[in-house]
Amino acid sequence: ETGVTQTPRHLVMGMTNKKSLKCEQHLGHNAMYWYKQSAKKPLELMFVYNFKEQTENNSVPSRFSPECPNSSHLFLHLHTLQPEDSALYLCASSQDGEGGAGELFFGEGSRLTVL
């Protein structure tokens, strides 16, 4: 079993759909992240949760809504997305604390296509 698991791996949705991405980590970490990865661009940090509290929201449009019910689970709720939102969405976790913040453990990603 991998340390960070994401579902679904692939998702195709229309602009009016509502869907959710799920992430689960089995590493005992207290920090969890959502990243967006687009071709030939740097990873874009979307949200950070430390001990279930959201500590970062990098000006992400409200059509993306995160939820962190506990330190092992993270969701990204998607609503009325745009075609430019098509990308690979990566979940990651790390040990809490400043020193651990750079060593991230990533899930395999959810490849999202918005039609």
Add this chain to the structure above:
Amino acid sequence: GQNIDQPTEMTATEGAIVQINCTYQTSGFNGLFWYQQHAGEAPTFLSYNVLDGLEEKGRFSSFLSRSKGYSYLLLKELQMKDSASYLCAVLDSNYQLIWGAGTKLIIKP
């Protein structure tokens, strides 16, 4: 603004050595990280430098010069499985990772 620069793509031959450079300008510095990402897979942590100098880990080494805002990842005895993207990232003063766009490394037989 904060910026990480690395070459978009490099090509090398199996068995050879390749050096991937990374330069950075960030608000503060709390360490530099290299990640490997195979096509269609998740990034995986490779190395961490916080002090100047060379860190060696098997066939891979990473170098840091904080005064120059410069790092490189050195891969020796290249194997076909080393074909991947290599991501450079800096932990800034807010302990947030600032990422480069990645270097796609192509290994030829």
